Amino acid sequence: MTPRATRRTVLLTSGAAAALAAGCGSGGGDGGGGGGDTAAGTAGRELTSTADVPVGGGTILKEEKVVVTQPEEGEFKAFSAICTHQNCLVSEVTDGTIDCPCHGSRFRITDGSVAHGPATRPLPEERITVEGNSVRRA
Numbered sequence: 001m002t003p004r005a006t007r008r009t010v011l012l013t014s015g016a017a018a019a020l021a022a023g024c025g026s027g028g029g030d031g032g033g034g035g036g037d038t039a040a041g042t043a044g045r046e047l048t049s050t051a052d053v054p055v056g057g058g059t060i061l062k063e064e065k066v067v068v069t070q071p072e073e074g075e076f077k078a079f080s081a082i083c084t085h086q087n088c089l090v091s092e093v094t095d096g097t098i099d100c101p102c103h104g105s106r107f108r109i110t111d112g113s114v115a116h117g118p119a120t121r122p123l124p125e126e127r128i129t130v131e132g133n134s135v136r137r138a
């Protein structure tokens with residue numbers, strides 16, 4: 001005969017603890033003017049200059065592991081520069097595609113979709129903003 005464990009743990013909740021206020025104090029001073037570009041995270045960080053991204057081509061930022069393309073003049077896009085096949089870094093942008101040196105996959109500069117295997121999944125798009133002549137992470 002094994003006695004079943006029917007004992008319950010009684011939770012003692014103190015009212016004070018339940019009413020724990022997350023003291024965030026002074027709410028958002030929502031005044032814009034965020035000119036100060038602090039190095040917090042990567043948002044807002046400049047990736048490249050628009051002048052460095054050829055129309056109908058792109059530029060690969062190896063350190064950032066991002067490729068920025070300009071399919072049409074004034075239209076900028078960015079994608080992960082990590083090949084979705086086996087994670088090589090793509091190496092060049094030619095003839096409207098982003099090319100992986102490892103096994104020859106190619107991705108379209110317009111939307112990162114696969115133009116040529118063996119990769120089957122598109123390069124994920126990265127969010128960017130263009131301010132003046134600089135391309136930044138959004």
Ligand code: FES
Nearest residue numbers: 083085086100103
């Ligand atoms: S890792 Fe890019 S094609 Fe294989």
